[in-house]
Amino acid sequence: MEHLHVRANGAAFHVARTGQGRPLLLLHGWPEFWLSWEPVMTRLAPRFTLYAPDLRGFGDSDKPGGPFGPDQQAADMLALMDTLGIPQAGIVGHDVGGALMQPLARNAPKRIAGLFFFDFVYPGIGPRMAEPDRLNNIWYQSFHQMEMAPALVGATRESCRIYISHFLKSWSYRKDAFDDVIDAFTDNFLKDGNLAGGFAHYRAAHAGRVQMMKGAAPKLPPIEVPTCVRWAEHDPLFPYAWTDRLGETFSRLDLSMFAGVGHFPHREDPDRAASEIGGFFAHIGWS
Numbered sequence: 001m002e003h004l005h006v007r008a009n010g011a012a013f014h015v016a017r018t019g020q021g022r023p024l025l026l027l028h029g030w031p032e033f034w035l036s037w038e039p040v041m042t043r044l045a046p047r048f049t050l051y052a053p054d055l056r057g058f059g060d061s062d063k064p065g066g067p068f069g070p071d072q073q074a075a076d077m078l079a080l081m082d083t084l085g086i087p088q089a090g091i092v093g094h095d096v097g098g099a100l101m102q103p104l105a106r107n108a109p110k111r112i113a114g115l116f117f118f119d120f121v122y123p124g125i126g127p128r129m130a131e132p133d134r135l136n137n138i139w140y141q142s143f144h145q146m147e148m149a150p151a152l153v154g155a156t157r158e159s160c161r162i163y164i165s166h167f168l169k170s171w172s173y174r175k176d177a178f179d180d181v182i183d184a185f186t187d188n189f190l191k192d193g194n195l196a197g198g199f200a201h202y203r204a205a206h207a208g209r210v211q212m213m214k215g216a217a218p219k220l221p222p223i224e225v226p227t228c229v230r231w232a233e234h235d236p237l238f239p240y241a242w243t244d245r246l247g248e249t250f251s252r253l254d255l256s257m258f259a260g261v262g263h264f265p266h267r268e269d270p271d272r273a274a275s276e277i278g279g280f281f282a283h284i285g286w287s
Contacts, residue, residue, distance in 0.1 A: 014059055015053040015054075020045070023048065026051065026092045028054075028093075028096070029096040031189065033054050057193075057201065069099075070099040075107075078108050089113060090114050092116045094117070099205065105223045114228070114281060116277050116280055116281070123248075125242050125245075129212070144198075160195070171263035220249075222249055222251040227254065230265060231255070
């Protein structure tokens with residue numbers, strides 16, 4: 001595994017790279033950083049060149065000065081591809097990564113061979129995210145926008161470990177999925193600016209999510225890039241039933257359930273995750 005430090009769009013980024021073959025760009029969610037993808041990367045390395053950046057605000061990449069959401073992160077990734085000399089890539093993402101892939105695909109479709117998503121927010125979820133029986137699942141999105149949140153979570157190593165572990169375990173169906181890296185994840189989020197940097201996504205995305213939950217998200221034409229979605233069977237955050245309107249956002253959609261996992265399919269079952277990713281890109285001729 002190589003660790004690159006490059007500048008793009010006015011910021012410094014850390015990127016993990018491995019493998020050989022056509023490029024795939026792997027975009028993490030919260031509370032994650034590049035290391036979340038390592039099991040999938042090692043499995044796909046014989047077939048693809050894998051790039052796993054820390055998004056701005058996360059890991060060893062620069063931190064934003066304020067709210068920083070999907071539109072800004074999409075611009076970062078396009079500039080990062082330019083810096084790395086990647087004219088076109090397959091894009092794989094999850095959670096926050098899936099959110100930024102949508103403006104990326106709308107703004108630069110010719111730079112993208114195909115889109116592969118695990119569970120993520122898209123406009124068709126609509127008001128369901130704010131239904132009364134779902135509110136206990138999204139409380140953290142409001143907490144992350146509070147100025148005191150980074151200081152509270154990062155007050156001690158133990159408080160940070162408890163907080164990050166809560167999401168990694170409660171959102172997983174296979175509860176041991178992160179046991180081998182929980183110390184690395186804790187240390188990562190204790191680095192200067194990383195809690196606030198990750199929380200900056202929620203501050204920036206808030207207005208758009210409120211619009212979505214009111215059923216007032218702007219109507220956009222569907223994305224025409226070939227798209228594969230493998231949605232977890234047991235995601236407590238985003239139920240599989242919420243995939244019913246994906247066809248309104250993606251016109252060339254391959255959708256199926258990813259059985260036996262929770263919110264983190266790439267970590268909970270990396271063998272199948274790598275197989276699904278590799279199979280999709282082979283199917284569209286990107287292999």
